[in-house]
Amino acid sequence: MRNLCFSPKSSSSSSFVTSHFPSPCRIGLSPSRPSFSESVMDKTLEMAEPMIVKWNPESTTLAKVTSLFYENRKEARDFIESVNNLQKAMHLVAGDSNSEKLVRCQMLMQIAMKRLQKEFYQILSLNRAHLDPESVSTRSSCISTRSSTSDYNDDEDDDKIVIESISEVEDASSIAMADLKLIAECMISSGYAKECIKIYKIIRKSIVDEGIYRLGVEKFSASQIHKMNWNVLDLRIKNWLNAMKVAVKTLFNGERILCDHVFASSDSIRESCFTEISKEGAMILFGFPENVMKNSKKSPDKLFRVLDMYTGISDHLPEIDSIFSFDSTDSVKFQALTSLVRLGEYVRTALNEFESTIQKDSSKSPVAGAGIHHLTIDVMNYLSILADYSNILSDILADSPQPQKNSLPEKSLFGFSDAEEYPTPAISLKFAWLILVLLCKLDIKAEYYKEISFSYLFLANNLQYIVARVWTSNLKYILGDEWLSKHESKVTLFSSNYERLGWSHVIDSLPKNPTVGISLDQIKEIFKNFNSSFDQAYQKHSLCIIADRKLLDDIKASISKKIAPVYREFYNAHSAKMKSRRNLTHVIKFAPENVENRLSNLFFGTVE
Structure with a gap:
């Protein structure tokens, strides 16, 4: 500003005189000299007008077909600096609306904004590969170390060090993001935020929507999901599980990083842009599990896939909270939590259905050789797989209403201590209860043998199979040593009874x-x-x-x-x-x- 506002230095005495006493020109003794603001305006117009006119997108062929930021990065920096200086100069003469120079400045500003609009659009469009969410999210650490003007630093040595520290693709991404931020800040400060935001929202929303679609996530109505057979729905769920990982870690995360970077100067614009760009796709993604839960029969066969979906959301909740942290995206977080609640309800209902399935088994034919019943194999296979979801099930079952104490048998029947000072986790009680239901059913089936000794061998065989499956799966951590010890003792008791009843007449x-x-x-x-x-x-x-x-x-x-x-x-x-x-x-x-x-x-x- 000193170069723009002041003439070359003179002697200190003359400087003092001219600054403290009116000159003859000022009191009408000679033609008036330009005022301070006029001098600034003249100097600014002199420097800015040629460059802005040169890049008028409606004047020259070069300006129409060429990108300023692509052709000459130093000239692009000078262009932005000229526009910023023009904006400052206009503020000095803002009170004189009839000023011919102010009108010229306004016309130049309009030309410059059209140029910057075109540049902003071109950078967003032509750098889709460099500004894809994956590239942006994986290099977010690089962004934090580079300011909006790092690519325009006069110190070429410093620039070289930074550029050499990242790959060519990351460098292109960094440059594009820095360009976008520079243009956005210039347009916003010049009063053209609306035009800048409109371009950004249109292009970036199309990228997010396309990303969601390519991940195989579609918006289905309740009736559409209800009509799907399980094989089709299962495939959709598998697609969703993969989409969940990519969308949260890459798509939405990258978009949030880019938006925060480009519009770092305005919190309200950052929030508005990110919300409009990502909200629709996020609601479709996070709303899918809720729609599935509303329109699917609560079947134990589908439980594992439901647990996968629950895991998919719960594992990413911290990231979802961080990415969608704006007030205007609260509905996105609420949708994710709603789906989580619906999935949890489904799990609890499906476990009850599984218990009912065990109780309804009506097979009465004794197993040949007093061997292992298919019900034992099926139930323990199911529970062994369920045990792999122990962390998730612990959360789900801990949130479920606990039955009244007088409605449950003594813990000792489950295989646990009745001591109040050692409360048994809800998940342990649930698994122990399901095994107890199985054992009660096996007791009934043991009565179908004519030989009582076979009944005891049948019980010993099946309980030993149960204990072995507990030992070799995560069930051992859920049920614990006390449960195992008590049931191993029961195996010994059953085998002793078999031996006594089946072989005592030989021994005697x-x-x-x-x-x-x-x-x-x-x-x-x-x-x-x-x-x-x-x-x-x-x-x-x-x-x-x-x-x-x-x-x-x-x-x-x-x-x-x-x-x-x-x-x-x-x-x-x-x-x-x-x-x-x-x-x-x-x-x-x-x-x-x-x-x-x-x-x-x-x-x-x-x-x-």
Whole structure:
């Protein structure tokens, strides 16, 4: 301004005189000199007019087809500086509306704004690849280190250091963003914010809307979703899950960064632009889960996909809050939270439906070999997968209304301590309750066996399968050591009852003291009773199946320990007497090795 407002320095005395005493010209002794504001205006017009006219988009062919910012970056900087100086000069003579120079300034300002409008539009349009949300969001850290004039810094060495620190694509993005910010600030300060904002909103909204569409997210009515079969809807949900990640982390995040950068000088403009650009697409994206929940039957089969959607929103809530932090975007955050609530309600209802499905199982045919029931396999497969969503389920179930204490059985029935000082998490109670419902159902199915020993083997097999699935999945963290210990003890109890009821008549057929001297008739009777009871037990129980290797080994070892050594002692002590009588040789049906082999071949579902 000093160069614009003052003539070259003179002596200090003359300077003092001219500044403190009126000159002859000022008191009418000679023609009047230009005023301070006129001098500024003259100098500003002299410098600004040639450049602005040169780039009048309606005058020369060059100005029509060429971009100022692309052709000569230093000249673009000078152009902006000239417009800013022109704006300042106009303020000095604003009171004189009839000033011919003010009219010239206004005409030049209109030409300059048309030029800048054209430049703003071209930069936004031609740099779509460099200003795509992904490029912007991944280089946001670079933006914070570069001011709006960093690309126009006279210190070329400093510029070179900055440019070399980022890739070519990032550099192009940085330059485009800096250009947009420079133009926006100039147009806003010149009173042309409306024109600048209109261009920005139109172009950027089309990019966001196109991005949402390319991600496979469409706006569906409630009736359209209701008519979709599950396979089609499931595919839409998968698309949505992928779109959620990209849209939040890249699309909306990048758009917010760009908007904040370009319109950094005005909070209200930043908010207005970002809201209008992103709100519609965000409402479609975050509203999709709510529409699905409203129009889908609460089925346990769909629960995992619903949990995926819940995870998709909850994992990105902090980012959603940060990106849509304006008051005018509160409805976007509310929509995301509403969808989250609806998804949570669906999960709780679906879990209740799953419980009902267990209770409704009406199969009455005993499982061959007292093996593992398909219901046990299905339920534990389902719960094992559910356990992978334990963090999400903990949040959902913690928010659900808790039943009255008197409406629930004692915690000990669940497999937990009743101590009040150690409250059991809601998710643990829910999973334990579902397994308890399964066990109650298995108790009923165990009654379908005619042999009571088979009933206990059936219960041991199925409970062992449940315990094993808990051990090998995240269920062990949900249910805990206490639950596992109590149910492992129940497996031992069931297997002991099976052994007692299924093999006690074989064990009892042998004498307590196998080596004590007894009569030949007694020996004969003992061999006959053992032959009959052992053969009968073997024929029945060799058809049984124990899938769990540890349980199989434990039961076989226990039965063999009670029968094989006793029989061998009895056989060694008395078989010679029987073999010495021809007519009694046939009484000894099994050698000790035969008994041991048969016991070792039990529970494979086959008969020798």
